[in-house]
Structure formats: C-alpha cells, structure tokens
Amino acid sequence: MRLDPHFQLIEGETATSGADIVPRSASLIDIRQSPVRDLIAGLAAEGDLYVLRDASAPPPLVDTDAGRVWLQTSGTTGIPKWVGHDRETLSARIAPGTLGDTARWLLTFNPGSFAGVQVILSAMAGPHVLIVPALDASVADMADLAVRTNVTHISGTPTFWRAFVMALGSRPVSLKSLTLGGEASDQTLLDILRMRFPDAALRHIYATTEAGTVFSVRDGKAGFPRDWLSGDLTLTDRGTLAVRGRDTGDVIEVTDGRVLFKGRIDAMVNIGGVKVYPEMVEAHLLTLPIVQEARVSARPNPVTGHVLVADIVLKPDSDLAEAQIKAHLQTLPRAQRPVSLRFVTHIDVGATGKKSRVS
Amino acid sequence: MSALDLIREELTQILADKGAETGEIAADTPLLNGPLDIDSLDLATLVVVLEEKTGLTPFADGFVLFHTAGELAALFGG
Numbered sequence: 016m017r018l019d020p021h022f023q024l025i026e027g028e029t030a031t032s033g034a035d036i037v038p039r040s041a042s043l044i045d046i047r048q049s050p051v052r053d054l055i056a057g058l059a060a061e062g063d064l065y066v067l068r069d070a071s072a073p074p075p076l077v078d079t080d081a082g083r084v085w086l087q088t089s090g091t092t093g094i095p096k097w098v099g100h101d102r103e104t105l106s107a108r109i110a111p112g113t114l115g116d117t118a119r120w121l122l123t124f125n126p127g128s129f130a131g132v133q134v135i136l137s138a139m140a141g142p143h144v145l146i147v148p149a150l151d152a153s154v155a156d157m158a159d160l161a162v163r164t165n166v167t168h169i170s171g172t173p174t175f176w177r178a179f180v181m182a183l184g185s186r187p188v189s190l191k192s193l194t195l196g197g198e199a200s201d202q203t204l205l206d207i208l209r210m211r212f213p214d215a216a217l218r219h220i221y222a223t224t225e226a227g228t229v230f231s232v233r234d235g236k237a238g239f240p241r242d243w244l245s246g247d248l249t250l251t252d253r254g255t256l257a258v259r260g261r262d263t264g265d266v267i268e269v270t271d272g273r274v275l276f277k278g279r280i281d282a283m284v285n286i287g288g289v290k291v292y293p294e295m296v297e298a299h300l301l302t303l304p305i306v307q308e309a310r311v312s313a314r315p316n317p318v319t320g321h322v323l324v325a326d327i328v329l330k331p332d333s334d335l336a337e338a339q340i341k342a343h344l345q346t347l348p349r350a351q352r353p354v355s356l357r358f359v360t361h362i363d364v365g366a367t368g369k370k371s372r373v374s
Numbered sequence: 375m376s377a378l379d380l381i382r383e384e385l386t387q388i389l390a391d392k393g394a395e396t397g398e399i400a401a402d403t404p405l406l407n408g409p410l411d412i413d414s415l416d417l418a419t420l421v422v423v424l425e426e427k428t429g430l431t432p433f434a435d436g437f438v439l440f441h442t443a444g445e446l447a448a449l450f451g452g
Contacts (some may be wrong), residue, residue, distance in 0.1 A: 155407040181408035203436030317433035354419040
C-alpha cells in the first residue's frame with residue numbers, strides 16, 4: 016500500500032506528509048523506542064511485522080512471511096500474548112474518507128495495540144491527519160493537544176473519555192466523531208458526552224480479541240438493540256453473549272428492546288480498559304511470607320469502571336507490614352494493584368467453598 | 375474533617391507515594407488538568423478513599439462530571 020500524499024502525520028513538533036513516508040518492511044518495531052512514523056512505514060509495506068510494546072514477551076518471529084501484523088494483547092494474564100492479524104482483516108472495517116472532508120484523528124491508544132492500529136489505519140486510509148501524543152502523555156496532555164491541534168475524531172475507552180471531559184473543562188473542541196470501546200459504555204457517560212459534544216457522531220463499539228470489532232452502536236444508548244440478537248450474536252444458556260458460536264464471557268441482560276452488558280461471568284475485571292484477574296493478584300500477595308490469606312475483589316468506580324481492593328489476613332506474629340505489602344504490589348502493572356488494603360482477622364468463605372469476590 | 379481537607383490529605387499522600395511534587399490544593403484546583411501530576415488511576419484511588427472515609431457513594435447511580443477538587447468535595451458533602 017502506497018501512502019496517500021494527502022495523509023499527514025503530526026508527531027511531536029514534526030508534521031510529515033504521506034509522500035515522505037516510504038513503505039518499508041521491518042520485521043520488528045519496538046514502539047517504546049521507534050516513532051509512530053516507522054510503524055506507519057511498516058504497516059504500509061507487506062512483510063511480516065512484529066510490533067513490540069512489552070519486552071516481557073519476546074516476539075515469536077515465526078518466519079511465515081504471510082504478511083501478517085503481529086500485535087501484543089494487553090496482557091490479561093500478566094504476560095502479553097502475540098496475535099497475528101492479516102492486513103486485510105485489520106482494515107476490513109475501515110472505509111476510506113472523501114477527499115476534502117479531512118478528519119483530524121487523535122491517537123489515544125498505545126500505537127502498538129489493536130485499537131491503536133485501527134486508528135492509525137483509519138487516518139492512513141482517509142487520507143486524514145493523525146495526531147500522535149507522546150507515549151507517556153497523560154489524558155490532560157491529550158486534552159491540551161486536542162485543543163491546540165483542532166482534533167475532530169477521537170476513539171478511546173470510557174475511562175479515557177471520563178478523564179478527557181474532566182481535563183478539558185469548558186475549552187472548545189469541535190469534535191465530529193467520538194468513539195468508545197474497550198469497556199462497556201454506561202448510559203450516564205454517553206449522556207454526558209452527548210451534551211458536551213452535541214454535534215459529534217457518537218458510537219460505542221464492541222470487539223473481542225478473536226473476532227475484532229463485532230458491531231458499533233450509534234443511537235447513543237448503552238448496550239445494543241434487541242433485534243441484533245440473532246444470526247452471529249446469540250444468548251448462551253449461561254446468560255452470556257456468543258459471537259459466531261463462541262462464548263465471549265460477557266454477561267448480558269435482555270430487556271424490552273435492548274441488550275445490556277452486565278459484567279463478566281468469569282472473575283475478569285476491566286479496569287480502565289485493562290483486563291485483570293483478581294485471583295492472580297491474590298496469588299501474588301500470597302507469595303509474601305507474611306500473608307496468610309488474601310481476597311482481592313472488584314469495586315465499581317466512577318473513573319475507571321472498577322478498581323481492585325484487597326482484604327488481607329497476616330500470619331500470626333507478623334507485624335503489620337503495610338509498607339512491605341505496598342512495595343510488593345508495586346511490581347504489578349498499575350491496573351492490577353489494589354487501591355485499598357484492609358487488614359482483617361479472617362476471610363469469609365461462601366457456601367461453595369470459594370472466597371466471595373463480590374465487594 | 376471536611377471533604378476538601380480529606381481530598382487535600384489524600385492527594386498529597388498519593389503524590390508523595392509516587393514521588394511527584396506536592397503543592398497547595400484549593401477548591402478551584404483542577405484535578406486532571408492542573409498543577410497536580412495525577413491520572414485516572416490516581417483519581418480512582420482518591421474516590422475509593424473518599425467513599426471509605428465518608429461512607430458516602432455519590433456515584434452509585436453512575437458517573438457525575440467533576441473538574442476541580444471543590445466540585446469533588448461537594449459530591450462528598452463539601
């Protein structure tokens with residue numbers, strides 16, 4: 016794929032036209048060190064491309080030369096998984112824009128994530144303008160950048176959007192398109208966004224690792240219309256949504272005319288778009304010799320959707336070592352760290368013999 | 375202790391824990407786009423502490439938009 020000369024990349028202080036980015040086969044791009052410009056050159060070429068963002072899982076480097084783009088999932092289990100995507104599948108849902116109707120996209124996702132690549136490809140196909148914040152930019156930095164560079168299109172997680180409207184305050188941004196994905200979108204947030212950006216097309220998308228983007232909802236209401244529950248989308252016996260016969264583990268509730276998401280059937284918790292398993296955090300706590308028992312549970316949170324909280328039973332004769340436990344938790348990725356520690360004398364075990372994780 | 379004092383205390387703690395600079399926090403100090411080096415997860419942590427210490431759950435029915443320390447304090451009883 017040749018880059019359209021009308022495509023424009025704004026990265027840091029540098030603006031680059033599509034004509035100046037030469038497609039280049041690169042087997043490996045380390046997104047922590049390479050500019051997004053290199054990633055775009057690699058995406059526009061044809062060979063196998065490995066996009067590294069977490070060095071704890073080195074790329075498999077199977078030399079298939081099938082022209083796949085290999086991305087790391089965000090590490091639900093702690094160690095990221097590599098998934099190869101055909102370039103065609105990656106761009107399947109991306110429609111080229113109309114010349115003269117240029118979108119100015121802000122990249123809010125990590126450039127090496129599936130969602131990030133979707134935004135990059137959308138801007139490339141437009142051909143539109145892609146505005147790339149620094150890799151360590153905060154949402155407040157992104158809000159400043161959006162104001163400064165007249166961004167019109169933004170896709171982000173619900174957690175991103177809550178922080179974005181908070182950081183933006185009353186400053187004007189002429190958004191035309193606003194997309195939410197990566198977590199279930201709640202009605203209060205959709206209403207706030209509708210009011211704050213009345214002229215923008217508002218949609219929330221549902222995607223799975225296996226199937227990619229499954230559908231997008233454009234009516235500004237949480238969940239999706241009930242009559243979509245047919246064909247590819249079905250309700251399983253255990254009350255979850257299946258996509259093409261594959262159980263997603265997402266619990267749904269079918270109401271009058273609407274299907275709503277009600278969390279997970281397994282213990283997975285979505286914290287600001289990051290998938291976390293509380294059992295793994297419990298296991299991590301239990302590796303500390305002073306911890307006898309631990310229960311980590313999810314608590315609803317208005318900012319990040321959920322947070323983890325921990326109940327901890329210390330071994331007899333252990334001094335209360337909150338600092339030691341906090342330091343031990345620092346070795347986990349941030350989303351996995353319980354934000355509140357409660358020291359208790361025992362942990363209730365439910366009738367099933369399992370620790371109750373309902374907080 | 376007022377909710378604003380509680381916010382001051384907890385934010386200072388959160389900033390100190392991550393080695394960030396601490397400073398004056400007033401009612402009109404913006405939480406995410408001001409002088410404080412905090413992000414969504416820090417803010418989520420702050421909300422949990424406020425819920426635990428005040429026993430109030432102003433977000434039980436969903437997200438309520440707030441920008442400043444004072445606006446958040448108002449949600450927790452001022």
